[in-house]
Structure formats: structure tokens, C-alpha cells
Amino acid sequence: MTKTLAPALAAGNRRPLADFAAKHFRWECRDRVAHITLSRPERKNPLSFESYAELRDLFEQLRFAHDVRAIVLAGEGGNFCSGGDVHEIIGPLIDLPAPELLMFTRMTGDLVKAMRHCPQPIVAAVDGVCAGAGAILAMASDLRYGTARSKTAFLFARVGLAGCDMGACAMLPRIVGQGRAAEWLYSGRSLGGEEAERWGFFNRLVEPEVLLDEATAFAQSLADGPAFAHSLTKSMLHHEWSMDIDSAIDAEAQAQALCMLTEDFGHAYRAFAAKAKPVFEGR
Missing domain, CATH: 3.90.226.10 (2-enoyl-CoA Hydratase; Chain A, domain 1)
Incomplete structure (x- = not known):
């Protein structure tokens, strides 16, 4: 929904x-x-x-x-x-x-x-x-x-x-x-x-x-891709410069969990199951 x-x-x-x-x-x-x-x-x-x-x-x-x-x-x-x-x-x-x-x-x-x-x-x-x-x-x-x-x-x-x-x-x-x-x-x-x-x-x-x-x-x-996910990739690429590896892994775990809450993640799964191309809405 x-x-x-x-x-x-x-x-x-x-x-x-x-x-x-x-x-x-x-x-x-x-x-x-x-x-x-x-x-x-x-x-x-x-x-x-x-x-x-x-x-x-x-x-x-x-x-x-x-x-x-x-x-x-x-x-x-x-x-x-x-x-x-x-x-x-x-x-x-x-x-x-x-x-x-x-x-x-x-x-x-x-x-x-x-x-x-x-x-x-x-x-x-x-x-x-x-x-x-x-x-x-x-x-x-x-x-x-x-x-x-x-x-x-x-x-x-x-x-x-x-x-x-x-x-x-x-x-x-x-x-x-x-x-x-x-x-x-x-x-x-x-x-x-x-x-x-x-x-x-x-x-x-x-x-x-x-x-x-x-x-x-x-x-x-x-x-045309998952805008929220792309924004997190950009943010992590920037902020992880100053992190040690353990901190970076923990930060990425939180970021990826947030992406799993998005509607785009669900769209991608359903498109994959239907052998169709996903349409991302950026949320």
C-alpha cells in the first residue's frame, strides 16, 4: 500500500x-x-x-x-x-x-x-x-x-x-x-x-x-533507477572516507535496511518474479 x-x-x-x-x-x-x-x-x-x-x-x-x-x-x-x-x-x-x-x-x-x-x-x-x-x-x-x-x-x-x-x-x-x-x-x-x-x-x-x-x-x-537507494549510495561513498571498516559496515547495514523498507524494493522483487523490468518510483 x-x-x-x-x-x-x-x-x-x-x-x-x-x-x-x-x-x-x-x-x-x-x-x-x-x-x-x-x-x-x-x-x-x-x-x-x-x-x-x-x-x-x-x-x-x-x-x-x-x-x-x-x-x-x-x-x-x-x-x-x-x-x-x-x-x-x-x-x-x-x-x-x-x-x-x-x-x-x-x-x-x-x-x-x-x-x-x-x-x-x-x-x-x-x-x-x-x-x-x-x-x-x-x-x-x-x-x-x-x-x-x-x-x-x-x-x-x-x-x-x-x-x-x-x-x-x-x-x-x-x-x-x-x-x-x-x-x-x-x-x-x-x-x-x-x-x-x-x-x-x-x-x-x-x-x-x-x-x-x-x-x-x-x-x-x-x-529512472531507485532514487532513494542512489542517494544513500552517494551519501555512503562520501561519509565512509572518514570511517574505519567496522564503522562503515555498520553504517551500510543501517542504510541497506532502510532501502528494504522502500516501495522500490518491493517493486523490484515483484518485477523479478514476473520476469519484467522494474519501474522505480523513488520511494
Whole structure:
């Protein structure tokens, strides 16, 4: 029997976001898959103070979005993202005192936190330039599809900054390994798509002309799957970094027991028994 959520509880914790109106990038949602497209192609899609803040706020709102189940993050015009805009961000930062600099670095870090804590899996579609904060956005996504012509660089050392930016020293070693992450962050060098795939940064490489289609198809498969279970997988992948094995096993036992209470679990069993494909409803 389907249980009905109390309207007052739903009002405070479930909000539609498919019709969100973005100001500093493109947003569209079809079939519960949202597309975030960085859309300043004439500058290779750099980030501004405004787009950082809007992205942070959007990913925080996605925690409550019942009509979005997966996200594709991409750039317009053959490039992903060139990082923070040199003139709109880097220049002004030089003249700021410490409190305002910390305001900025905390804002950028809060964007990564919001990406990791939103329940929807994020698939980054990376083509062309993927540098600086752009590389961080790709890193903070759950999966990364790339192209052979993509060029990914954590540029911070090349502009006099440490590689420890927006969680890079915590997250990148878990993706590519400690030694490779150290080389990448110390050198600031650019990795082509094939090398980045060998290192494990990209889940797979595809041709540029089908990149968005392939990323969207995978995101759609996630959106059509058991949304609650996928959200728990994402949460456990994130939180178990800081757990010992016994704690992780105990946490996963609780998470899996919760999934066994969902209607999707019952749908899957009945579909299997009937030799049919399950239709997941996300609850």
C-alpha cells in the first residue's frame, strides 16, 4: 500500500526545482534529469563571484528537490570551464584583506560541499579546457565523462597558490591515487583526456559530438533507477572516507535496511518474479 506524505511535512522538505530560473548559467530539466550548462563560451566558461554563489545555492536547494533525480554538468562551446575569471575574480582578490579573502574561499568550498551533499548523482561532461576551479567542479561530480581533446589542469601552483583548494587534497587522491594527485597538484600540468582516463579521473572517453548525449543517457538511467537507494549510495561513498571498516559496515547495514523498507524494493522483487523490468518510483 502506498503511504501518503503529510502535506505539512512535504511543504517544508519537498520543493519543485525543475522550473528553476538561473541567472548566471543555463538550467533545464527533462524527465527528472537536470542540465547545468556553464554558458560563457567566448571566455571558455569561467566562473564569476555571482555564478559561484548561484551554483552553491542551487546545489543546496537540490537537497529538497523531488522532481530532479540526476544532474549533468557541462560547458558550452567545446570547453568545460576555465576556472575563476581572471579579470572578474583573480584581479579583485589581490586587493582584498584577509576576512574578505576567507569569505571567498569559504564560498567556493561551500559549493563543493553542496555538490557532495545533494542527493542527486552528478555526471560531469568534460570537453576542451577544464582548469582550476573547473577541474574542481569535475572532481566534485560523482562521475566524469571526457573526450580525448579535453585538457584538465589543477592550475593553482602556477599562479602562486597551494594545491589544497576546495577539497582537492582530500578528494583527488581518492580518485587517482596519492602519488598521481601529488604530481598533478604540485606541477599544475594539464592532462589530456587519454592520460586522465588512464589515471582514473575520467570514467570513460567518448567522441566530442556525442559527449552530452552519452552523459545524459547515463544520468537518465540513474534518474529512472531507485532514487532513494542512489542517494544513500552517494551519501555512503562520501561519509565512509572518514570511517574505519567496522564503522562503515555498520553504517551500510543501517542504510541497506532502510532501502528494504522502500516501495522500490518491493517493486523490484515483484518485477523479478514476473520476469519484467522494474519501474522505480523513488520511494
